[in-house]
Amino acid sequence: MERFLGGRRAALQEHIQRRQEVHVVMGNEACDLDSTVSALALAYFLAKTSVPPKAAFIPVLNIPRADFALRTETTFLLREHSIPDSSLIFRDEIDLAGLHRAGLLSLTLVDHHVLPSTDAALEEAVVDVLDHRPLEREWAPSCQLTVELVGSCATLVTERIAQGPPGVLDRTTAALLHGTILLDSVNLSPAAGKVTPRDVLCVSLLESRFPELPPHDSIYGALQAAKFDVSGLTTEQMLRKDLKTVSGDEQVLAISGVYMDIELFLRRPGLLQDLETFCQTRGYSVLVAMTVSFNDCYEPTRQLAVYSQHEALRSTVCRALEEATTPALHLQALPSPWPCISAYAQGNTLASRKKVLPILRAALGGGPGTAAGPEEEAAPPPTPMNSLVEESPLAQAVPPVCPQAVLERVSRMAAEQPDSDK
Numbered sequence: 001m002e003r004f005l006g007g008r009r010a011a012l013q014e015h016i017q018r019r020q021e022v023h024v025v026m027g028n029e030a031c032d033l034d035s036t037v038s039a040l041a042l043a044y045f046l047a048k049t050s051v052p053p054k055a056a057f058i059p060v061l062n063i064p065r066a067d068f069a070l071r072t073e074t075t076f077l078l079r080e081h082s083i084p085d086s087s088l089i090f091r092d093e094i095d096l097a098g099l100h101r102a103g104l105l106s107l108t109l110v111d112h113h114v115l116p117s118t119d120a121a122l123e124e125a126v127v128d129v130l131d132h133r134p135l136e137r138e139w140a141p142s143c144q145l146t147v148e149l150v151g152s153c154a155t156l157v158t159e160r161i162a163q164g165p166p167g168v169l170d171r172t173t174a175a176l177l178h179g180t181i182l183l184d185s186v187n188l189s190p191a192a193g194k195v196t197p198r199d200v201l202c203v204s205l206l207e208s209r210f211p212e213l214p215p216h217d218s219i220y221g222a223l224q225a226a227k228f229d230v231s232g233l234t235t236e237q238m239l240r241k242d243l244k245t246v247s248g249d250e251q252v253l254a255i256s257g258v259y260m261d262i263e264l265f266l267r268r269p270g271l272l273q274d275l276e277t278f279c280q281t282r283g284y285s286v287l288v289a290m291t292v293s294f295n296d297c298y299e300p301t302r303q304l305a306v307y308s309q310h311e312a313l314r315s316t317v318c319r320a321l322e323e324a325t326t327p328a329l330h331l332q333a334l335p336s337p338w339p340c341i342s343a344y345a346q347g348n349t350l351a352s353r354k355k356v357l358p359i360l361r362a363a364l365g366g367g368p369g370t371a372a373g374p375e376e377e378a379a380p381p382p383t384p385m386n387s388l389v390e391e392s393p394l395a396q397a398v399p400p401v402c403p404q405a406v407l408e409r410v411s412r413m414a415a416e417q418p419d420s421d422k
C-alpha cells in the first residue's frame with residue numbers, strides 16, 4: 001500500500017500525458033476516515049486486480065489539501081502506518097472535470113452516491129458505487145452498485161477485497177480497514193446501534209488474516225482520542241475545525257467549538273493576531289469560541305470567549321449571552337488577559353451550541369426567519385464529526401484517556417442519537 005500510494009502522482013501525470021484512462025476512487029466531501037480509507041483501499045485493490053492494468057487507479061481525498069490537518073483521526077491513523085501526506089492526492093490537486101472532458105476519467109464513488117451539483121458533470125463518468133446509506137437516486141444499469149446499510153463503507157470494501165483473488169490484502173490496508181470499521185461501528189457496540197453482523201464479520205476476517213492487529217479497545221480509544229486532539233493544530237485550524245456562522249442584518253458572527261480549556265486557549269502565543277486575521281479574512285464581526293474540556297471526574301466544562309474589535313458589538317453580544325433566559329446560560333465572568341475578549345464560565349453545561357446559536361442570532365438582530373438562510377452553513381463543516389459542542393453522541397463523552405469509560409459513554413450516547421453522522 002505504501003509503495004502504491006507513493007507512486008500515484010507519477011502514474012497520474014504519465015497517464016495524462018499518454019492520454020490513457022485515469023480511474024479515480026473518491027469518497028464524500030466530508031472526507032472522514034471512512035471515505036479516505038475506503039478510497040485508498042479500493043484503489044489499491046483495483047490496481048492489483050485489474051487485467052490488463054492499463055488505467056491509473058487514483059484515490060482522491062475530496063477536500064483541499066489545506067483542510068487535511070483538521071481530520072485528526074485520519075492523519076493519526078495514516079501516520080501510524082507510515083503513509084506520508086505527500087503521497088495523498090487531494091481534490092484541489094486533480095482536475096476531474098478536465099479529465100472527464102478529455103474522455104479519460106472513470107469514477108468510482110465510495111461512501112456516498114449523490115454528487116454535489118457542482119460535480120454534476122462528473123456523473124457520466126461514474127462506473128461503480130460502494131455506499132452504506134440508503135439509495136437516493138438511480139444510476140444507469142451499466143454502473144455497478146453496491147449499496148448496503150452496514151456500519152461502515154470500509155466493510156463493503158473489505159467484502160469486495162475478500163471476494164477477489166487471494167493475496168491482495170496487505171497488512172497496512174488491513175489495519176486501515178480494521179480501524180475504520182471499529183471507529184464507525186462505535187467499537188462494534190450493539191448498544192450504539194451502528195454495527196451490523198457484516199461489520200463484525202469483516203473485523204473477524206481481517207483479524208484472522210492478520211492476528212497481530214491491535215485489540216479493539218486500544219485502536220478505538222486511540223482513534224477516538226485522535227479525533228479530538230487539537231494539540232497539533234494552529235489557532236486558525238482549531239477555529240476552523242468546528243465552525244458555524246450566523247448572519248444578522250449586517251454582521252456575520254462565527255462560533256467555533258474549541259477542544260481545550262479556555263485559560264490555555266487565551267494564552268496561546270499570537271492569539272490576538274490570529275483572531276484578528278481569522279475574522280478579517282472571513283468577514284466576521286464577532287467570534288465566539290465555545291471551549292469544551294473535562295475535569296477529573298470526566299464531566300464536561302463549557303466556557304465562552306467573545307472576541308470582537310468593535311467594542312459596542314462585543315458588549316451587545318455579551319449582554320445577550322448574560323441575559324439569556326431560553327435557556328439561561330448561568331455565565332460567570334472569567335478574567336481575560338485581553339480587553340477585546342470577554343470570557344465566561346458557562347454554568348449551564350447542558351446548553352450546547354445548538355441552544356446558544358439562537359441567542360446569538362437574536363443579538364445580531366436576525367429574526368428566526370434567518371435560521372435556515374442559505375448563507376449559513378453554505379459549506380459543509382470542515383470536520384465530519386459529531387461536534388463536542390453539539391448534542392451529539394459525544395456531547396458528554398469523557399476525554400479519551402480512559403478507553404473503558406469512553407466506550408461505555410459513547411455507546412450510550414450513540415444509542416440515543418441515531419441520526420448522527422456516518
Ligand SMILES: [Mn+2]
Binds near residue numbers: 132
Ligand atoms: Mn461512511
